[in-house]
Every structure is written in structure tokens, then in C-alpha cells.
Amino acid sequence: MKATRIYFIDAVRAFAILMMLQGHFVDTLLNPIYRDDSYVAYTVWSYFRGITAPTFFTISGLVFLYLLLKAHAKGSDKQRIYKGATRGLMLIAIGYALRIPFFSWLKGNFDTYFLVIDVLQCIGLSLLLLIGLYLICRRNSSVLAIVLLSIGCVIFLTEPLYRNLKLDHVPLVFANYLSKSNGSVFTMLPWFGYVAFGGFMATLFFKYSHKKYFKQITVSIFFGLGIVLLLYSTAILQALYDITEIELFQRSANYNYLFLRLGNVLLYFTFFYALERFMKQSIVTKIGEKTLNIYIVHFIIIYGSFTGIGLKHFYYKSLDPWEAFFGAIAFMIVVCIIVFHVGKTNDFIYSNLGKAFQLIKRKVLTNKKPDN
Numbered sequence: 131m132k133a134t135r136i137y138f139i140d141a142v143r144a145f146a147i148l149m150m151l152q153g154h155f156v157d158t159l160l161n162p163i164y165r166d167d168s169y170v171a172y173t174v175w176s177y178f179r180g181i182t183a184p185t186f187f188t189i190s191g192l193v194f195l196y197l198l199l200k201a202h203a204k205g206s207d208k209q210r211i212y213k214g215a216t217r218g219l220m221l222i223a224i225g226y227a228l229r230i231p232f233f234s235w236l237k238g239n240f241d242t243y244f245l246v247i248d249v250l251q252c253i254g255l256s257l258l259l260l261i262g263l264y265l266i267c268r269r270n271s272s273v274l275a276i277v278l279l280s281i282g283c284v285i286f287l288t289e290p291l292y293r294n295l296k297l298d299h300v301p302l303v304f305a306n307y308l309s310k311s312n313g314s315v316f317t318m319l320p321w322f323g324y325v326a327f328g329g330f331m332a333t334l335f336f337k338y339s340h341k342k343y344f345k346q347i348t349v350s351i352f353f354g355l356g357i358v359l360l361l362y363s364t365a366i367l368q369a370l371y372d373i374t375e376i377e378l379f380q381r382s383a384n385y386n387y388l389f390l391r392l393g394n395v396l397l398y399f400t401f402f403y404a405l406e407r408f409m410k411q412s413i414v415t416k417i418g419e420k421t422l423n424i425y426i427v428h429f430i431i432i433y434g435s436f437t438g439i440g441l442k443h444f445y446y447k448s449l450d451p452w453e454a455f456f457g458a459i460a461f462m463i464v465v466c467i468i469v470f471h472v473g474k475t476n477d478f479i480y481s482n483l484g485k486a487f488q489l490i491k492r493k494v495l496t497n498k499k500p501d502n
Contacts, residue, residue, distance in 0.1 A: 191328025
């Protein structure tokens with residue numbers, strides 16, 4: 131089966147990462163007196179900022195599993211699994227490293243804050259889980275699609291059960307992946323749900339993207355389903371409660387943000403997939419290919435990773451709206467310039483990881499050789 135290249139994926143990733151850049155900049159540096167829903171601009175900004183993370187997690191699941199399925203069709207999935215597992219572990223490691231206060235440690239000041247889970251660790255572990263599900267179901271992509279769709283729905287529907295989850299008796303390094311009680315920004319629940327939905331979409335793209343009119347049909351489905359989720363998902367959950375009297379449906383309906391955000395994501399996908407032909411080989415897709423680089427650079431500049439000295443250190447919650455607006459634009463431009471013309475983060479990391487793995491492999495093989 132021939133699977134076609136999907137260019138809109140990079141466009142969505144580019145949009146999500148740029149939204150994240152300005153979102154972190156404004157959220158960190160805007161003066162709190164302007165954080166008021168009575169300001170229309172702030173309300174609009176806050177709403178669209180809330181769509182960024184769901185978009186990023188969903189597209190991550192889509193692109194990763196799509197590439198894995200393509201590799202399986204070519205008989206080269208072992209290499210893709212190895213690369214995916216390496217990337218997953220690398221994302222987890224980088225996520226922790228970005229929060230390590232090296233200067234504080236050198237002074238003998240230690241705390242557990244660097245163990246909180248952020249987007250990189252969550253995506254990294256999600257990739258490893260996708261690999262596991264793929265290995266279990268790879269003989270039948272339809273089964274894999276059903277499993278992923280079911281996981282996504284269950285995670286979203288059961289959100290009230292783990293919303294305030296506390297795991298006081300579980301080691302912190304593990305508890306932080308499921309509980310926000312210790313400061314984790316993202317946790318596997320509910321965020322793996324978006325990855326699972328993205329993976330489900332990947333199975334459909336892989337299986338049907340070569341079919342005639344697939345794009346037109348998919349754009350229509352994305353748009354229609356997105357509208358349904360935005361306008362009617364709460365009513366549907368309430369109706370399920372009325373029919374079944376299962377309280378969980380009502381509790382989900384009363385705080386229905388997960389399905390609403392998924393509706394927003396589908397509308398984003400509709401827009402970028404419909405305009406895909408205008409984005410091939412553009413600067414937008416190039417930005418989408420550098421999301422990890424951009425994330426690392428922006429994190430260092432804003433939060434002062436490793437040194438503790440960043441924009442947050444000097445301008446924390448001190449900017450007025452116009453300063454934040456123009457500052458966010460300048461910040462996005464500067465980060466992209468650094469990534470494209472100075473920073474070679476991915477190349478550096480992958481090349482050195484490869485060298486490290488080869489060195490370890492040689493050491494292991496050398497130690498296994500029997501003495502003459």
C-alpha cells in the first residue's frame with residue numbers, strides 16, 4: 131500500500147509551536163492587572179492559547195504513528211521503532227534537563243521541582259506507549275485504530291475520576307506523570323488522550339490517503355465533527371446521562387473542556403489541510419520540522435534553563451499589553467533566527483547520542499569477548 135506524504139502536518143506543527151512561543155511569552159511577562167476577562171483581547175488570546183497544547187499532542191500522535199505505519203509497509207519498522215524509542219527517551223531526558231538548576235545544585239541547594247512533568251516528558255512517554263500499542267496490534271491496523279479511539283474516548287470520559295488525583299504514597303518521579311498535586315504542568319491523563327486520537331487519525335490517513343477524493347472527504351469530516359464537538363458534545367454527554375443514568379456522563383458534561391478542545395483541533399486541521407497546497411516547501415513547513423529546537427531555545431531564553439537567568443528573571447509579569455504584543459512577535463522571530471542560523475540542536479543531540487550509543491555498544495561487546 132502506498133501512503134502519500136501529508137504536508138499539512140508540518141504546517142500544523144509550525145502553527146502550534148509559534149502559538150506556544152507567544153503564549154509562554156505573554157503568560158510569563160504580562161502584568162496581572164490586564165489578565166481580566168473584561169478585556170476582549172485577553173479573552174480571545176486566552177481562548178486560542180488553550181487550543182495550543184491539544185493541537186500539539188494530537189499532531190504528535192498523528193505524525194509519529196503515520197511514519198511508523200509507513201515504515202511497516204516498507205518492511206523497515208524496526209529502524210523506525212528504534213528511532214522513535216530513542217526520540218521518546220531523549221524528549222524525557224531533555225524535559226528533565228531543562229528544569230535542572232545547575233547553579234543551585236553547585237551551591238548545595240537541592241529540591242524536587244525539576245521532577246515535575248512538562249510537555250516534553252509527556253510527549254516522550256506517549257511515543258513509547260504508541261510504540262507498545264503498535265507492537266501489540268501491528269498485524270491489523272483496523273484493530274489498532276479501534277484501540278486508539280477507545281483509549282482516547284475513555285480517557286476523556288473518565289476525566290472527573292482523576293481530575294484531583296493525589297498519589298502521596300507513590301514515588302514522586304512516577305506520581306508526577308499522573309498527578310498535578312506536586313506542580314506538574316502536563317500529565318499523561320488526560321493528554322495521552324489527544325495523542326491517542328492523533329494516532330487513530332494516522333491509521334485512517336495511512337489506509338485511505340491514496341484514495342480518490344480522500345482529502346475532500348477528510349476536510350469535510352474534520353469540519354463537521356469539529357462543529358459537532360464544539361456545539362453539541364456537552365448536550366450529547368448530558369443525553370447519555372439521561373439515557374443511562376451513569377453519573378460519570380453528567381460530571382463530564384458539567385466540565386466538558388476535553389471534547390471541546392478536540393473540536394477546535396479538528397477545525398485547525400480543516401483549515402491547514404484545505405490549504406495544504408500553498409504550504410509545500412514553505413517557511414511554515416520548515417518551522418514545523420524544527421519544533422524541538424524551537425522549544426529548547428525558547429525555554430532557555432524565557433525561563434533561564436541551567437543558569438536561572440532568563441526573561442522571566444528580569445520582566446516577570448511587568449509588561450503592559452502593547453509591550454507584550456510586540457515583544458511576543460520579536461521573541462518568535464528571534465527564536466526562529468537562532469534555530470535556523472545558529473542553533474543546530476537536533477543535529478548536535480542526535481549525532482552525540484549516536485556516538486554515545488556506539489561507544490557503549492563497543493564497550494559492551496569488548497567486555498563480552500572471552501579472554502584468550
